[in-house]
Amino acid sequence: MIHLVIGGARSGKSSFAERQARESGLPVTYVATGEARDDEMSARIAHHRERRPTAWRTVEEPLMLADALVREAAAERCLLVDCLTLWLANAMFAKREDETDKLLAILPKLPGHVITVSNEVGWGIVPENALARRFRDEQGRLNQRIAAIADRVTLVAAGLPLTLKI
């Protein structure tokens, strides 16, 4: 079961995804893709961490996400990947866009539950920065591709869910 949770920044999408993980009734592995490269990011990571149940297993994988998911997935386990946006930024920065195809190839074959969180980044004015334009193209395409293979897709705004696919 693949569940894609999308939304803007500070939309409550992570909290919603965490609630879904808890309500799965399964043991949860939290797959963190963010790296604490600066103070702002460290604060954000710490904020997310203190919200998570201590019983959850945490795995940090900024880049080789497909491998990590294959390693961690199990029939009676829920993986929560937060988030695909930081991971995509890491992959583009490392020029490892091939990781995207790897992820798309293994996702439908994973046992158990997989909840993935991703940002919507294309609802503003065209960015002046060429790299930002490329990132929003890649992010939009990634969200479309994951949505196409997902069993459920939920859009979150102001902490509230809109079901796009069920």
Add this chain to the structure above:
Amino acid sequence: MIHLVIGGARSGKSSFAERQARESGLPVTYVATGEARDDEMSARIAHHRERRPTAWRTVEEPLMLADALVREAAAERCLLVDCLTLWLANAMFAKREDETDKLLAILPKLPGHVITVSNEVGWGIVPENALARRFRDEQGRLNQRIAAIADRVTLVAAGLPLTLKI
């Protein structure tokens, strides 16, 4: 009854909120939070003003919103706050973020109808400007917190409503 109306810029969220206020059948107090600091803003305020029924009472309060709402609310009255985004910007500029907690504390206790309009600002690329990043974080959190205590939440796009909570 608290109704949160959210949407992007020029989404028709103010028109939608004004229609809700008219349809409440109650006398309406329009609480304007915008200040005419430049020509662009003056034009926007004038545009909003000429659209409003002349029977509506108008109160201008750029900062001390909680106090204004306590003063104006009544069992048989509809308050329309337009908008929380300008108010939040004013509060952050004046380093009066404590106004947010004040607002959240009094909102559920107000008599009558309260309709609040707020912007969605987190659906684009991460802003390069640190203040803009902080603003979109605060705006997103504020929308989540108000949505959590609201009785109704409506997302408006192209002038059309999507119900998030009812």
Add this chain to the structure above:
Amino acid sequence: MIHLVIGGARSGKSSFAERQARESGLPVTYVATGEARDDEMSARIAHHRERRPTAWRTVEEPLMLADALVREAAAERCLLVDCLTLWLANAMFAKREDETDKLLAILPKLPGHVITVSNEVGWGIVPENALARRFRDEQGRLNQRIAAIADRVTLVAAGLPLTLKI
């Protein structure tokens, strides 16, 4: 029958609109408004072109859209306009904003099916650039005005449709 399809960049709105055109069962005229002014734009146009059925007629009209639609529309034909955002940018650049009123005036009178694709651009932080602010205002107003006369309005996210009006 007017159908407005809106969404962010890389949301899958063009693919969705193309599917609607195919499923209309009518012969399709694709009205392209984009101009290949740079490599990025050329690549995007080529990408869209190779996805379209070869049986479709293609008309390119970056500016005089109302005239083109009047010329091409027919009772047993589906016009697919992709997209209003590039067209609006062209009209603003050419200082031909009057084209907007012309479009709004003829749209409800056209015979056959008309599917129009347009971007949502107002869900981010206020742009620092004054022209960008004006563009997002005009785009938002255009989407509202077309939505008001459309028979169907669909919001697309991650390739999936949310019905706003039917």
